Each structure stands twice: as structure tokens, then as C-alpha cells.
Amino acid sequence: MEPILTFDHVTKRYGNGVCALKDVSLSVRPGEFISIIGPSGSGKSTLLRSINKLISTTEGNIFFDGENVSALRGGRLRKNRSKIGMIFQNYNLVYNLSVLQNVLHGRLGHMSGIRGILGLYPEEDKEKAWTLLEEMGLEKFCYNKAGSLSGGQKQRVGIARAIIQDPKILLCDEPIASLDPSSAKVIMDLLKSTAQKRGIPCLVNLHQVDVAMRYSTRIIGLHAGEIVFDGEPESLSDSVLERIYGTSVTNLVAGTSDEKDWQQAYAV
Amino acid sequence: MQSEKRLYSILFFCIVGLFVASTCFARYNPFEIFFNLENFQAFIVDDFFPPAIPTGLKLKAIFQGILTTICMALSATSVAAVLAFVTALFASKRVSPIQKSPKFVRGFATFLRNIPALVWAFILFSSLGIGTGVGFIALCISSYAFMVRAFAETIDDISQDNLESLQAAGASFIQVVFHGILPSCLRGFISWFLYCIEVNLRSSTVVGMVGGGGIGLVLLSYLKGFKYNMSFTIILAIAVMVLLVDALTNYLRKELDLE
Numbered sequence: 224m225e226p227i228l229t230f231d232h233v234t235k236r237y238g239n240g241v242c243a244l245k246d247v248s249l250s251v252r253p254g255e256f257i258s259i260i261g262p263s264g265s266g267k268s269t270l271l272r273s274i275n276k277l278i279s280t281t282e283g284n285i286f287f288d289g290e291n292v293s294a295l296r297g298g299r300l301r302k303n304r305s306k307i308g309m310i311f312q313n314y315n316l317v318y319n320l321s322v323l324q325n326v327l328h329g330r331l332g333h334m335s336g337i338r339g340i341l342g343l344y345p346e347e348d349k350e351k352a353w354t355l356l357e358e359m360g361l362e363k364f365c366y367n368k369a370g371s372l373s374g375g376q377k378q379r380v381g382i383a384r385a386i387i388q389d390p391k392i393l394l395c396d397e398p399i400a401s402l403d404p405s406s407a408k409v410i411m412d413l414l415k416s417t418a419q420k421r422g423i424p425c426l427v428n429l430h431q432v433d434v435a436m437r438y439s440t441r442i443i444g445l446h447a448g449e450i451v452f453d454g455e456p457e458s459l460s461d462s463v464l465e466r467i468y469g470t471s472v473t474n475l476v477a478g479t480s481d482e483k484d485w486q487q488a489y490a491v
Numbered sequence: 492m493q494s495e496k497r498l499y500s501i502l503f504f505c506i507v508g509l510f511v512a513s514t515c516f517a518r519y520n521p522f523e524i525f526f527n528l529e530n531f532q533a534f535i536v537d538d539f540f541p542p543a544i545p546t547g548l549k550l551k552a553i554f555q556g557i558l559t560t561i562c563m564a565l566s567a568t569s570v571a572a573v574l575a576f577v578t579a580l581f582a583s584k585r586v587s588p589i590q591k592s593p594k595f596v597r598g599f600a601t602f603l604r605n606i607p608a609l610v611w612a613f614i615l616f617s618s619l620g621i622g623t624g625v626g627f628i629a630l631c632i633s634s635y636a637f638m639v640r641a642f643a644e645t646i647d648d649i650s651q652d653n654l655e656s657l658q659a660a661g662a663s664f665i666q667v668v669f670h671g672i673l674p675s676c677l678r679g680f681i682s683w684f685l686y687c688i689e690v691n692l693r694s695s696t697v698v699g700m701v702g703g704g705g706i707g708l709v710l711l712s713y714l715k716g717f718k719y720n721m722s723f724t725i726i727l728a729i730a731v732m733v734l735l736v737d738a739l740t741n742y743l744r745k746e747l748d749l750e
């Protein structure tokens with residue numbers, strides 16, 4: 224299958240001289256569920272945000288859906304972004320608005336003019352928002368303020384907001400980093416099932432290796448802005464992990480309480 | 492603890508020193524008021540007391556004056572708030588679509604703000620003539636400058652996060668404004684707006700005295716005519732007006748849960 228997303232020798236240097244991405248090349252095909260792992264500061268967020276040009280890159284080209292992202296501006300950039308769903312660690316909802324309104328925000332990229340400003344969404348969008356909220360098990364909370372939900376529920380709103388865009392790819396920046404283990408599992412399951420049902424490829428930044436192993440069809444390991452591993456979860460050996468995290472595996476497996484909680488969540 | 496104590500005593504002596512220095516410099520006698528206490532007291536008790544009871548046309552003029560003053564404050568604050576909101580978008584480091592604009596817009600607002608409403612009134616009166624319209628503009632300018640800063644800080648305070656998610660979904664700048672910034676900042680804006688109404692009501696009385704019309708002008712004409720009893724009545728009326736409006740804004744704050 225044709226790749227939907229291609230990184231062609233991409234480099235990102237920030238103004239302060241930090242090189243967050245070094246000569247990164249990769250391609251993503253429909254149906255893939257890719258986890259990006261790496262230590263803090265290795266460039267995971269930068270990689271994800273350069274795809275929808277929330278961050279612009281320094282060198283190289285990123286092709287998404289047949290267009291060179293680096294060259295896009297204005298209306299064409301908006302159009303491109305509307306095809307990319309994004310899910311955030313902090314949910315990034317507008318807490319003073321209702322759950323339904325937050326989900327409908329995903330449609331803004333498809334609207335223009337006064338209707339877009341006033342939020343006069345077409346009937347079909349509203350119905351779609353309803354169905355999605357049902358799929359997320361949130362139909363009871365449609366008219367509640369988004370700020371009143373629990374973390375796991377907020378992230379489900381975030382997923383619904385991304386899916387309603389009809390995206391061609393889903394970008395998830397540490398979607399479960401602020402959640403307790405059991406809601407984290409719910410979110411990962413939902414993410415995987417909703418994406419797979421629609422054939423949307425997923426790029427997920429994670430810092431739990433075991434979660435990455437469990438859900439991904441492919442894992443990319445970043446270290447200091449460089450891809451040091453790109454392959455199936457099965458081939459992620461201890462020595463590779465050491466290369467990614469730059470520390471011995473015993474340090475990694477020694478087990479933060481976080482990871483133990485995860486194991487417990489699965490045991491149930 | 493020890494060093495804090497020393498700091499306070501140094502501060503205390505500095506203030507005393509400054510007081511003495513400035514008194515000498517300005518050549519005024521701070522104890523004058525005590526020497527003249529008798530005169531002062533006589534002025535208050537004999538001339539101002541008792542407040543006159545206004546009737547007929549006078550009563551009407553006072554009411555009209557108060558109404559004009561309140562209207563001037565309300566309309567000036569409202570118009571300034573709308574303009575300030577639009578400007579604040581360009582004064583906020585987080586949302587401004589133009590990278591360099593915050594520095595300039597903030598500088599401009601600070602410059603305007605450092606000139607009090609009364610000074611604006613004098614500047615405008617001497618160029619445009621007197622009248623409520625010009626008083627309105629004077630109030631508008633000063634509260635506009637204040638609210639630009641306040642609104643921009645409010646926008647910067649709310650997390651960048653929810654704006655980023657709208658951008659990521661392909662929302663345009665104006666959509667981000669209406670769906671992200673307005674809903675999350677409205678409470679903050681209203682709270683500053685109410686504060687500005689309180690401030691402007693007081694300034695509007697003073698601006699009125701120098702030519703802006705309203706109750707200030709009515710008071711001035713009685714003072715100039717040495718009609719102190721009636722002036723006293725008007726001063727009381729102004730106090731009641733301020734208290735009532737403050738009570739109203741406080742009530743609104745509670746109702747809107749802004750505290």
C-alpha cells in the first residue's frame with residue numbers, strides 16, 4: 224500500500240540550538256499502529272507536531288496525503304490539518320463548553336465563514352457527534368461541561384473530537400501519561416479499536432514500553448532526535464532498549480510503581 | 492527575620508526622610524490643617540450643614556446629572572471593552588497572529604494608560620470643546636488602555652493547550668477566538684469589566700466637573716455659586732450613587748460566580 228505519510232531526511236533545530244530531530248526518515252501506511260518511544264527530550268513531541276506543522280521543520284520534507292507539508296500555509300495548511308486528528312496528554316478541551324461542543328470543534332476545519340465563527344454546525348455533524356459519544360460511552364454527559372469530567376472521560380472526548388474530523392491519520396502525544404492505569408487501559412483499547420475499525424493509521428508517543436509492545440504493530444525508538452530502532456515489537460530486544468534509553472535494561476525494568484500498576488490492571 | 496526587621500526600619504526612615512524632604516521642597520506646612528482646624532470645622536458645620544432639600548427643577552437637574560454620569564461611565568466602559576478585546580488579541584504573546592505585535596501593542600497601551608482620564612479630558616476639551624461626548628472619549632481612552640493589558644494577561648493566563656487543539660483541527664484564527672478564547676476567558680473579561688465600571692463611575696464624576704457634564708458639572712455650578720448646602724446634598728447623592736453601583740457590581744460578581 225502507498226504510504227500516507229513520509230518523512231524525508233527531516234531535521235529540526237530550535238532557536239536555542241537544540242537539535243530535536245536529526246535526519247529522520249520514515250513512512251506510515253494505512254492500518255498501522257505505531258508507537259514512538261524514547262527518553263524525555265528525545266524529540267517525540269517534535270516529530271508528531273511537525274506533521275501538522277504546529278512546529279515547522281528546518282531541513283527535509285514531510286509528505287502527507289500527497290502534499291509537501293513544509294510548503295503549506297494559510298487555507299491549504301488548515302485544510303491539511305483538518306485531515307489530521309490529534310490527541311493530547313492534557314486533553315486540551317475548552318473546559319467551559321459542553322462535551323458536545325468540544326467534540327464538534329473537530330469539525331471547525333471543515334467550516335468557513337460566518338457559520339464557522341458562530342458554530343452553526345450542520346445537522347449531520349451533530350448526529351455524528353452523538354453517535355461518537357455513544358461509542359465512547361459518554362452519551363449521558365453530552366451537555367455537561369467538559370471541565371467536570373474525569374481524566375479518562377476527558378480523553379475519550381479528545382478521541383471523539385479527533386475522530387469526527389474524519390482524519391487520515393491520528394497523532395497521539397502521550398495520551399495516557401496523565402491517567403491512572405485502569406483508565407489508561409480503557410483509553411488505549413478505545414484508541415486501538417476506533418482507529419482499526421476505520422483503518423486510520425495511528426502514531427502514538429508513549430513512555431511505557433510494555434504498553435507499546437502490547438498495542439503496536441510497529442515501534443519506532445528515538446534517541447536524541449535520531450531513529451535508533453524501527454521495527455516490529457517482537458524484535459525490540461534488551462540491547463535495542465538500552466540503545467534507545469541510553470541506560471541498562473535493569474534500570475528500566477526495576478519497575479516504577481507505574482509499571483507495576485499496569486501489570487495489575489491487566490491481571491484483572 | 493533579623494534582616495527583615497532591619498529592612499523595615501530602613502524603609503521607615505526612608506519614608507520619613509522623603510516626607511520631610513518633599514514638605515520642604517513644596518514649601519507647604521503640613522500642620523496648617525491643624526492650625527486652621529477651627530476654620531475648616533466652621534466651614535463644614537456652618538456652610539455645608541444642613542444639606543438643602545432640592546425640589547422641582549433642581550431635583551430634576553440632580554437626577555438627570557446622576558443619570559448622565561452613570562450612562563457616561565457605562566457606555567464608555569462598554570465601548571472600551573469591545574475595542575480592548577480586539578486589541579488584546581494582538582497584545583497576547585500566545586495568540587497574536589502577528590509575532591512582533593505584542594511588544595508594540597503593550598507599549599502603546601502602557602503609554603495611554605499612564606495618562607489619567609482627567610488629563611485626557613483636559614487635552615480633549617481644549618481641542619474638541621466641552622461636552623458629554625468628549626468626556627465619554629476621555630473615559631474610553633483610559634479604560635481601553637487598562638483593559639487591553641488586563642485582557643491580554645487573562646488570555647495569556649489560560650492555557651495555550653486548548654487553543655493548540657483547535658489549531659491542530661484546522662480552525663482559523665477567528666474560529667479559535669470565538670470557540671477557544673472567548674469561552675475560556677469570558678469570566679475573566681467580565682470581572683475586569685465590572686472593575687472598570689466602578690473606576691469609571693468615579694472618574695466620570697470628576698471628568699464631569701471639568702466640563703464633561705453630568706452630576707460633576709451640577710456640583711461645580713453650585714460650588715461656584717457658593718450654594719454649599721445644595722452642594723452638600725449633591726455630594727451625598729454622589730456617595731449614594733457610587734455605593735449603589737458598587738453593590739450592583741458586587742451582586743453581579745456573586746451571581747456570575749466570578750470570585
Ligand SMILES: Nc1ncnc2c1ncn2[C@@H]1O[C@H](COP(=O)(O)OP(=O)(O)OP(=O)(O)O)[C@@H](O)[C@H]1O
Nearest residue numbers: 237238239241243262263264265266267268269270
Ligand atoms: N520550543 C522549543 N524551543 C527550544 N527547544 C525546544 C522547544 N521544544 C522542545 N525543545 C527541545 O527539543 C528537544 C525535544 O523535545 P520534545 O518535546 O520533542 O521531546 P519529547 O521526546 O516529547 O520529550 P517528553 O517525553 O519529555 O515529552 C528537547 O531537548 C527540548 O528541550
Ligand SMILES: [Mg+2]
Nearest residue numbers: 267268269396
Ligand atoms: Mg513530549
